[in-house]
Amino acid sequence: MKRLIEIKALENGSHRNQTATDITPTPRGWAVIPDDMETPNFPFGDIEVEDANIMGLVGVDGEEVEKVIGTEKRVTKWIPGVVPEAEPTPDPEPTTEELLNIILGVDE
């Protein structure tokens, strides 16, 4: 599963992100997170990226040869950010029946 993250952070310090079975090529402005990279507090954090070669098998004179077929941004460092405190869950709006009971002064 390929892990992608938008290089530019959102206002709250998080990054848009996506994993997928197949996304080729990596969208512009996004970077690949290596499979073995730990990412605590994801998606809140700072990242460092660098250009990396994309290797692929290419037919050369009838032989399959691994060659550079492109480049993409790759995350080289993940610095965990602060996860904002969750907002309290809002009370659900009353149902029509509950509203009617309130108007009529009926206790449930």
Next chain:
Amino acid sequence: MATNTETLGLKKPSQEDFYNVDDFNENFQKIDDFATGLKNVDNTSDANKPVSTAQEVAIADAKKAGTDAQNNLNSHTSNRNNPHNVTKEQLGLSNIVFGSGSPVGGAIGGGVSVGSGGAVGGNAKAGSGGAVGGYAEADTGGAIGFSARTGRGFAGGYSAKTLDASDNLIDAIQLGYGTNPNAKTLQVYTYQLMNANGLVPSERLPIIEGTYTGTGTHGASNPCSLTFPFTPKVVFIFASTNVDAAFHASMPIIHGCATARIHFRVDASSDRCYSDGIYLTWGDKTLSWYATNATYKAPMQLNASGVVYKYVAIG
């Protein structure tokens, strides 16, 4: 002084000369002589001019010779029986075995080996199938391309092969450079397009699945987005972790629609569900969306902080 006309030489006395009957008679005699010559000219048209007997014979001979030559040429060009007795050695094909010259089937090319099939190309080898190309080999299937090899299937392309782990020919299909080791399957280069049950492998289908982790943001200025390897026709999104914080939200999305409906449970005790509108923006291979629900905020954009959402897209 008298002068003479240019053609007949008639005498033209000058103004000062005296009239002389002899000059007059001499001129008329020249005119008469000239008229006598004109009288003997043959005025017959070209088409009616007489042909001499000798000329008539010569013309007939020439016509017959031309007719005979044309007939001979027609007869020769329609002769399909090698009238010049050309040999295959003269054509540089001394090593080639044609049709009945091969063991059973047909073979063209040096060093070919053929059973009841056909083989074309240097060292091509065919059982009861067909092999075309240098070192191409087919058992009862077909192999086309240099070093293409197959059993009862088909191998097409340079070094296309259908072989098992022991290098035995197997019944499978390989198109393009590569070896297909799985019987009764279709492989193009290194990609299997049909498995042994006749089904297309899931990785070949325009279906993609994945996840994203919510960022806790919402609204038009903070849309969520997904990128796909194709233009999706349908996308399904579900909260898959911490679903209570995500209000058990889910959303089906149809390509091209400007809005979608998110479905979510607002009251776990009563299992009460609501739905709300989501605004969609489509790119060629991207989808972004946002919600403006002021009460439930990010969860209503399927973007609750830290919640992992799972999606499936079908192209």
